[in-house]
Amino acid sequence: MVNSVKLINKTVEHVIKYISEAVFSEKFARNKDGFLQKLDPRIKIIGLIILVITTVSIKHIKVLLFLYILSLVFCILSRIPLLYYIKRVWLFIPLFTGIIILPVIFLTPGHPIYIILKKPYYIAITYEGIKYAVLFTLRVATAISYTVLITLTTRWDEIMKALNSLGVPDIVITIMTLAYRYIFLLLNNVLEMMYSKKSRLCRNLKLKESWIIAGKSMGALFIKTQRMGEDIYYAMLSRGYLNEPRIFTNFKVKYYDIIFLCFIILISSISLGYDRLIL
Amino acid sequence: MKPLYELKNIYYQYPDGTIALDNINMKIYEGEVVAIIGPNGAGKTTLLKILDALEFPKKGEVYFEGKKLEERLLNDIEFMKYFRKKVGFIFQDPDTMLFSPTVWDDVAFAPLHLYDKDTAIKVTEKVINEMNLNHIKDKHPYNISGGEKKKSSIAAVLSITPDVILMDEPTSYLDPKSRNYIINLIKDLKSKNKTIVFVSHDPNLITLADRCYILNKKIIAEGTPREIFSNVEILEENNLDVPEITKLFKLLLDDKDLISKINIDNLPITVDEAYNILKDLLKSKT
Numbered sequence: 001m002v003n004s005v006k007l008i009n010k011t012v013e014h015v016i017k018y019i020s021e022a023v024f025s026e027k028f029a030r031n032k033d034g035f036l037q038k039l040d041p042r043i044k045i046i047g048l049i050i051l052v053i054t055t056v057s058i059k060h061i062k063v064l065l066f067l068y069i070l071s072l073v074f075c076i077l078s079r080i081p082l083l084y085y086i087k088r089v090w091l092f093i094p095l096f097t098g099i100i101i102l103p104v105i106f107l108t109p110g111h112p113i114y115i116i117l118k119k120p121y122y123i124a125i126t127y128e129g130i131k132y133a134v135l136f137t138l139r140v141a142t143a144i145s146y147t148v149l150i151t152l153t154t155r156w157d158e159i160m161k162a163l164n165s166l167g168v169p170d171i172v173i174t175i176m177t178l179a180y181r182y183i184f185l186l187l188n189n190v191l192e193m194m195y196s197k198k199s200r201l202c203r204n205l206k207l208k209e210s211w212i213i214a215g216k217s218m219g220a221l222f223i224k225t226q227r228m229g230e231d232i233y234y235a236m237l238s239r240g241y242l243n244e245p246r247i248f249t250n251f252k253v254k255y256y257d258i259i260f261l262c263f264i265i266l267i268s269s270i271s272l273g274y275d276r277l278i279l
Numbered sequence: 280m281k282p283l284y285e286l287k288n289i290y291y292q293y294p295d296g297t298i299a300l301d302n303i304n305m306k307i308y309e310g311e312v313v314a315i316i317g318p319n320g321a322g323k324t325t326l327l328k329i330l331d332a333l334e335f336p337k338k339g340e341v342y343f344e345g346k347k348l349e350e351r352l353l354n355d356i357e358f359m360k361y362f363r364k365k366v367g368f369i370f371q372d373p374d375t376m377l378f379s380p381t382v383w384d385d386v387a388f389a390p391l392h393l394y395d396k397d398t399a400i401k402v403t404e405k406v407i408n409e410m411n412l413n414h415i416k417d418k419h420p421y422n423i424s425g426g427e428k429k430k431s432s433i434a435a436v437l438s439i440t441p442d443v444i445l446m447d448e449p450t451s452y453l454d455p456k457s458r459n460y461i462i463n464l465i466k467d468l469k470s471k472n473k474t475i476v477f478v479s480h481d482p483n484l485i486t487l488a489d490r491c492y493i494l495n496k497k498i499i500a501e502g503t504p505r506e507i508f509s510n511v512e513i514l515e516e517n518n519l520d521v522p523e524i525t526k527l528f529k530l531l532l533d534d535k536d537l538i539s540k541i542n543i544d545n546l547p548i549t550v551d552e553a554y555n556i557l558k559d560l561l562k563s564k565t
């Protein structure tokens with residue numbers, strides 16, 4: 001019991017630290033030499049979203065594999081460590097797809113591979129079920145891969161500015177910016193609370209006890225974070241913020257961007273054509 | 280002289296019903312250093328938010344340079360920019376002020392919103408150099424020490440060289456070295472004739488003020504630091520502290536055997552003052 005509490009604490013701590021450092025420091029987005037980093041953020045977002053849409057429309061594993069590998073190539077060209085990127089994408093996959101996929105594996109009719117039950121119900125893992133599961137997982141993974149590429153290679157302010165200039169209204173941008181900062185604060189407050197609790201309690205708590213304490217702290221945590229969130233908005237206003245993102249670089253579409261966009265459109269058309277007409 | 284700020288019968292209540300300020304009347308003049316002292320929950324932070332036109336009083340009026348601060352006026356972009364350049368607010372918790380991916384971006388935030396881009400870059404670089412933040416400017420604010428966070432949040436306000444600086448408990452949670460930094464900073468800003476309004480419990484900081492207000496929802500007392508520190512009952516009633524050196528002299532004066540030997544008009548409130556008194560005393564002995 002004690003160990004399980006420790007394990008949960010350790011894991012939560014690890015995840016929070018990871019998110020705080022990796023996501024919010026925008027380490028890779030600031031490496032201006034990368035393939036995707038060099039692009040105009042608007043073009044990049046449009047291009048990668050085209051790839052996401054293409055990905056979700058594909059019906060064959062071969063084509064999906066090609067698109068997945070292409071995302072890895074983009075990642076390497078953007079100087080993001082491949083393993084880090086793959087981990088980041090696949091970390092979320094089980095959550096998203098597991099729930100949907102598990103029943104499908106058993107319920108899709110077809111050639112049985114492994115029969116689990118014959119009576120009272122016939123339940124078997126089928127070849128078609130597995131195939132569908134793989135297809136679905138790969139599709140989700142590829143779509144997420146491209147989305148993650150946007151966030152890894154673009155600074156948050158630039159994404160906001162780009163979305164703003166692509167027509168997303170100011171108020172939505174402000175809310176998203178505040179939400180982004182709020183999540184960071186919340187994570188930090190959770191972490192701080194875990195540290196301070198650790199230093200106050202010499203003995204380890206049982207799981208039930210620790211849940212009771214967690215429940216109590218939760219309320220305090222949300223009030224604290226809410227007030228801090230409010231103060232962040234005030235601190236922004238106080239320094240001249242006016243519900244409109246401002247960044248140092250001017251967006252400018254270059255040849256490089258046009259070539260990229262043409263390339264993306266070409267890839268999408270070929271993938272879709274091959275998927276629908278030839279396979 | 281016309282006051283920079285004039286507050287008339289300010290009343291402020293939060294949406295949940297908490298009354299934070301009640302019938303506040305206050306004048307702040309240009310070039311003045313004003314300390315706001317009061318127990319926790321006294322409404323000090325709320326008062327600073329009103330001075331920075333982030334909150335507006337539910338009743339009463341705030342005048343800044345003779346203009347009434349209200350939401351409508353702040354919605355005027357011209358005035359907003361003028362006011363935000365003129366008044367800087369250093370929040371108590373630097374975490375609320377540091378929300379960008381790097382320290383540099385946080386320092387650049389105000390200039391970017393208030394100046395053109397070239398000027399913004401220039402003033403940001405300038406303040407980063409002046410405050411020796413070069414070694415942390417590319418770091419995420421999450422990864423720096425408490426003292427460095429405070430310094431960065433100060434740089435984020437000083438980057439627009441405001442004439443009026445509001446500081447909320449600038450020395451809370453700081454180590455002695457960073458505390459001294461803040462004390463010297465206030466002295467420096469004072470010598471540049473800036474108007475400073477700060478909230479603090481720290482006696483060493485309060486002695487830097489020209490004038491103090493004791494606040495507890497209402498204004499309890501007003502006066503110079505010396506007047507305030509000699510009013511021991513009020514200080515105790517409001518959970519406030521007196522400088523250690525003042526306590527020492529109070530003890531000495533309360534001692535019947537010594538009272539005839541020490542002959543002073545005022546209790547010292549700084550180490551310098553105490554030093555001079557003791558020096559005179561020891562000299563007269565020999």
Ligand SMILES: Nc1ncnc2c1ncn2[C@@H]1O[C@H](COP(=O)(O)OP(=O)(O)O)[C@@H](O)[C@H]1O
Pocket residue numbers: 227230293294295297298299317318319320321322323324325326
């Ligand atoms: N956002 C808020 N919502 C509701 N009540 C608040 C809020 N902020 C502060 N208060 C309450 O208003 C009172 C004054 O708060 P504050 O100005 O922060 O005091 P101080 O800075 O002197 O400690 C306190 O009772 C506090 O709990």
Ligand SMILES: [Mg+2]
Pocket residue numbers: 323324325371447
């Ligand atoms: Mg306060």
